[in-house]
Amino acid sequence: xxxxxxxxxxxxxxxxxxxxxxxxxxxxxxxxxxxxxxxxxxxxxxxxxxxxxxxxxxxxxxxxxxxxxxxxxxxxxxxxxxxxxxxxxxxxxxxxxxxxxxxxxxxxxxxxxxxxxxxxxxxxxxxxxxxxxx
Numbered sequence: 001x002x003x004x005x006x007x008x009x010x011x012x013x014x015x016x017x018x019x020x021x022x023x024x025x026x027x028x029x030x031x032x033x034x035x036x037x038x039x040x041x042x043x044x045x046x047x048x049x050x051x052x053x054x055x056x057x058x059x060x061x062x063x064x065x066x067x068x069x070x071x072x073x074x075x076x077x078x079x080x081x082x083x084x085x086x087x088x089x090x091x092x093x094x095x096x097x098x099x100x101x102x103x104x105x106x107x108x109x110x111x112x113x114x115x116x117x118x119x120x121x122x123x124x125x126x127x128x129x130x131x132x133x134x
Contacts, residue, residue, distance in 0.1 A: 005037040014041075014078075017093060021100040024126050029108060036071040037107070047077040062099050065106040072107040076100070098123050 007018045018039055026033040042050070044060050052058045054066070062080040066073040076099060085095035101122050105115040 004033065004035065005039065007039045009039075009041050014096070017096060018100060020130055021097055021104070021126065024130050025101065025104045025122075028122065028125070029104075032104065032107065035107060037074060038071060039074045039076060041078055042075050044077055044079050047075055047080070050075055063103045065103045067107055067109065074100075074103045074107070076103070094123075097126060101126065 005019075005022050007015050009015055009018075022037065047062075047064055048058065048060050050064050051061055054064070060077070060080055062077055062084060064075040066075075076096075078096075081095050081099055082092055085092045088095070090098075098119060102115055102119050105119055105122070106112075110118075
């Protein structure tokens with residue numbers, strides 16, 4: 001299977017985790033294999049600027065998912081993801097996986113309420129099917 005994703009980050013651990021989540025999510029939602037994904041990592045001020053320019057919300061956030069006709073652009077803010085991992089008492093990798101899953105679910109055109117409801121179940125499946133089998 002040819003991957004249809006670009007991960008713009010130098011850290012191999014981050015890249016491998018993103019790839020694992022991508023491979024898992026396209027098995028759960030095969031329709032996503034038809035989309036091309038770009039994942040960029042930005043700082044808190046860049047992601048706030050993106051959120052403000054598109055939704056007119058001047059807030060810091062961990063991810064922004066933009067859906068275009070031929071691709072999906074996901075912006076992730078590792079600083080905020082790290083801060084949230086401390087805030088919620090979770091390992092950083094778990095928080096990153098949860099945020100990535102959240103972004104991929106948005107790429108299915110799911111609204112925030114629906115994404116919030118199903119992301120924890122998808123997260124549990126990811127750990128049962130991927131992480132436990134490593």
